[in-house]
Amino acid sequence: MILENLKHKTKETREQSIYACLEEIKSSWKGNVGGLIQDWIEIAGEQLAFNCTPLNIQNKVLTIGASHPQWRQALQYNRLELIESLRSYGYQIKEIRIRQHYPIDLVSLESEKEIWEKHPSRTDKTGIIDCPFCKVPSPKGEVRLWGKCSFCRRKELRINLKI
Numbered sequence: 001m002i003l004e005n006l007k008h009k010t011k012e013t014r015e016q017s018i019y020a021c022l023e024e025i026k027s028s029w030k031g032n033v034g035g036l037i038q039d040w041i042e043i044a045g046e047q048l049a050f051n052c053t054p055l056n057i058q059n060k061v062l063t064i065g066a067s068h069p070q071w072r073q074a075l076q077y078n079r080l081e082l083i084e085s086l087r088s089y090g091y092q093i094k095e096i097r098i099r100q101h102y103p104i105d106l107v108s109l110e111s112e113k114e115i116w117e118k119h120p121s122r123t124d125k126t127g128i129i130d131c132p133f134c135k136v137p138s139p140k141g142e143v144r145l146w147g148k149c150s151f152c153r154r155k156e157l158r159i160n161l162k163i
Protein backbone atom coordinates (compact mmCIF):
# COMPACT_ATOMS: atom_id res chain seq x y z
CA MET A 1 0.00 0.00 0.00
CA ILE A 2 2.81 2.34 0.97
CA LEU A 3 4.63 1.34 -2.15
CA GLU A 4 1.53 2.03 -4.16
CA ASN A 5 1.36 5.52 -2.68
CA LEU A 6 4.99 6.16 -3.44
CA LYS A 7 4.50 5.16 -7.01
CA HIS A 8 1.60 7.52 -7.24
CA LYS A 9 3.62 10.40 -5.82
CA THR A 10 6.47 9.87 -8.26
CA LYS A 11 4.06 9.91 -11.13
CA GLU A 12 2.56 13.13 -9.87
CA THR A 13 5.95 14.80 -9.53
CA ARG A 14 6.89 13.63 -12.95
CA GLU A 15 3.72 15.07 -14.41
CA GLN A 16 4.38 18.32 -12.64
CA SER A 17 7.89 18.56 -14.00
CA ILE A 18 6.64 17.81 -17.49
CA TYR A 19 4.10 20.56 -17.06
CA ALA A 20 6.77 22.99 -15.85
CA CYS A 21 8.95 22.00 -18.76
CA LEU A 22 6.15 22.61 -21.24
CA GLU A 23 5.41 25.97 -19.70
CA GLU A 24 9.07 26.85 -20.03
CA ILE A 25 9.13 25.85 -23.69
CA LYS A 26 5.95 27.80 -24.27
CA SER A 27 7.34 30.97 -22.73
CA SER A 28 10.66 30.67 -24.52
CA TRP A 29 8.80 30.09 -27.75
CA LYS A 30 6.61 33.12 -27.29
CA GLY A 31 9.65 34.96 -25.97
CA ASN A 32 9.12 38.56 -24.98
CA VAL A 33 6.33 39.01 -27.49
CA GLY A 34 3.84 36.92 -25.49
CA GLY A 35 1.80 39.98 -24.52
CA LEU A 36 2.06 41.44 -27.96
CA ILE A 37 0.68 38.28 -29.54
CA GLN A 38 -2.46 38.74 -27.43
CA ASP A 39 -3.00 42.25 -28.79
CA TRP A 40 -1.66 41.52 -32.24
CA ILE A 41 -4.94 41.36 -34.19
CA GLU A 42 -6.08 44.68 -32.73
CA ILE A 43 -2.74 46.37 -33.34
CA ALA A 44 -1.99 45.07 -36.80
CA GLY A 45 -5.50 44.55 -38.10
CA GLU A 46 -6.93 41.18 -39.10
CA GLN A 47 -5.37 40.93 -42.54
CA LEU A 48 -1.85 41.68 -41.42
CA ALA A 49 -2.19 39.78 -38.15
CA PHE A 50 -3.23 36.57 -39.90
CA ASN A 51 -0.27 36.72 -42.24
CA CYS A 52 2.51 38.22 -40.16
CA THR A 53 3.60 37.30 -36.66
CA PRO A 54 5.69 39.19 -34.08
CA LEU A 55 8.85 37.21 -33.35
CA ASN A 56 10.77 39.23 -30.81
CA ILE A 57 11.55 42.64 -29.42
CA GLN A 58 15.13 43.69 -28.84
CA ASN A 59 16.38 47.22 -28.16
CA LYS A 60 12.97 48.59 -29.17
CA VAL A 61 13.27 46.81 -32.49
CA LEU A 62 10.39 44.48 -33.24
CA THR A 63 11.10 41.61 -35.59
CA ILE A 64 8.07 40.44 -37.55
CA GLY A 65 7.95 37.27 -39.59
CA ALA A 66 5.90 36.74 -42.71
CA SER A 67 5.94 33.76 -45.04
CA HIS A 68 4.79 35.39 -48.28
CA PRO A 69 6.79 38.11 -50.05
CA GLN A 70 3.65 40.18 -50.62
CA TRP A 71 3.01 40.31 -46.88
CA ARG A 72 6.60 41.27 -46.18
CA GLN A 73 6.05 44.05 -48.69
CA ALA A 74 2.78 45.05 -47.03
CA LEU A 75 4.59 45.20 -43.71
CA GLN A 76 7.31 47.34 -45.18
CA TYR A 77 4.69 49.64 -46.61
CA ASN A 78 2.72 49.89 -43.35
CA ARG A 79 5.78 50.04 -41.10
CA LEU A 80 5.32 53.56 -39.75
CA GLU A 81 1.61 53.09 -39.19
CA LEU A 82 2.28 49.86 -37.37
CA ILE A 83 4.89 51.50 -35.12
CA GLU A 84 2.34 54.20 -34.36
CA SER A 85 -0.29 51.59 -33.53
CA LEU A 86 2.17 49.65 -31.34
CA ARG A 87 2.97 52.80 -29.40
CA SER A 88 -0.70 53.53 -28.81
CA TYR A 89 -0.89 50.08 -27.17
CA GLY A 90 2.09 50.88 -24.95
CA TYR A 91 4.78 49.05 -26.91
CA GLN A 92 7.80 51.33 -27.20
CA ILE A 93 8.99 50.28 -30.64
CA LYS A 94 11.24 52.49 -32.73
CA GLU A 95 11.90 50.20 -35.66
CA ILE A 96 10.43 47.15 -37.32
CA ARG A 97 12.48 44.45 -38.90
CA ILE A 98 10.87 42.03 -41.33
CA ARG A 99 11.92 38.46 -41.76
CA GLN A 100 10.86 35.44 -43.73
CA HIS A 101 9.13 33.07 -41.36
CA TYR A 102 6.90 29.98 -41.54
CA PRO A 103 5.11 29.73 -38.23
CA ILE A 104 3.09 26.64 -37.37
CA ASP A 105 0.72 28.74 -35.31
CA LEU A 106 -0.25 30.91 -38.22
CA VAL A 107 -1.06 27.91 -40.35
CA SER A 108 -3.59 26.68 -37.81
CA LEU A 109 -5.00 30.17 -37.38
CA GLU A 110 -5.47 30.45 -41.09
CA SER A 111 -7.11 27.07 -41.46
CA GLU A 112 -9.45 27.84 -38.57
CA LYS A 113 -10.46 30.95 -40.39
CA GLU A 114 -10.94 29.00 -43.59
CA ILE A 115 -13.10 26.41 -41.85
CA TRP A 116 -15.33 29.16 -40.55
CA GLU A 117 -15.44 30.82 -43.97
CA LYS A 118 -16.75 27.59 -45.45
CA HIS A 119 -18.97 26.67 -42.51
CA PRO A 120 -22.48 25.79 -43.74
CA SER A 121 -24.15 27.62 -40.83
CA ARG A 122 -22.88 30.97 -42.02
CA THR A 123 -25.85 32.87 -43.36
CA ASP A 124 -23.91 36.00 -44.25
CA LYS A 125 -22.15 34.08 -47.02
CA THR A 126 -24.73 31.58 -48.16
CA GLY A 127 -28.12 33.18 -47.51
CA ILE A 128 -31.33 31.71 -46.12
CA ILE A 129 -33.78 29.12 -47.42
CA ASP A 130 -36.69 27.22 -45.83
CA CYS A 131 -35.71 23.80 -44.54
CA PRO A 132 -37.68 21.25 -46.64
CA PHE A 133 -38.49 19.25 -43.47
CA CYS A 134 -39.44 21.72 -40.74
CA LYS A 135 -40.09 24.70 -43.07
CA VAL A 136 -38.06 26.95 -40.81
CA PRO A 137 -35.83 29.51 -42.56
CA SER A 138 -32.32 28.08 -42.29
CA PRO A 139 -28.85 28.76 -43.64
CA LYS A 140 -28.77 27.80 -47.31
CA GLY A 141 -25.37 26.18 -46.80
CA GLU A 142 -26.83 23.67 -44.35
CA VAL A 143 -29.70 22.71 -46.63
CA ARG A 144 -27.34 22.42 -49.57
CA LEU A 145 -24.98 20.19 -47.61
CA TRP A 146 -27.38 18.02 -45.62
CA GLY A 147 -30.69 18.48 -47.45
CA LYS A 148 -32.12 19.89 -44.21
CA CYS A 149 -31.36 22.39 -41.47
CA SER A 150 -28.91 21.62 -38.67
CA PHE A 151 -31.75 20.98 -36.21
CA CYS A 152 -33.39 18.42 -38.47
CA ARG A 153 -30.00 16.91 -39.11
CA ARG A 154 -29.31 16.60 -35.40
CA LYS A 155 -32.72 14.99 -34.90
CA GLU A 156 -31.93 12.52 -37.65
CA LEU A 157 -28.50 11.74 -36.22
CA ARG A 158 -30.06 11.11 -32.84
CA ILE A 159 -32.60 8.68 -34.35
CA ASN A 160 -29.87 6.88 -36.23
CA LEU A 161 -27.88 6.53 -33.03
CA LYS A 162 -30.83 4.88 -31.26
CA ILE A 163 -31.15 2.28 -34.00
Ligand SMILES: [Zn+2]
Pocket residue numbers: 131132133134135136138148149150151152153
Ligand atom coordinates in the same frame (compact mmCIF):
# COMPACT_ATOMS: atom_id res chain seq x y z
ZN1 LIG B 1 -35.34 21.67 -40.49
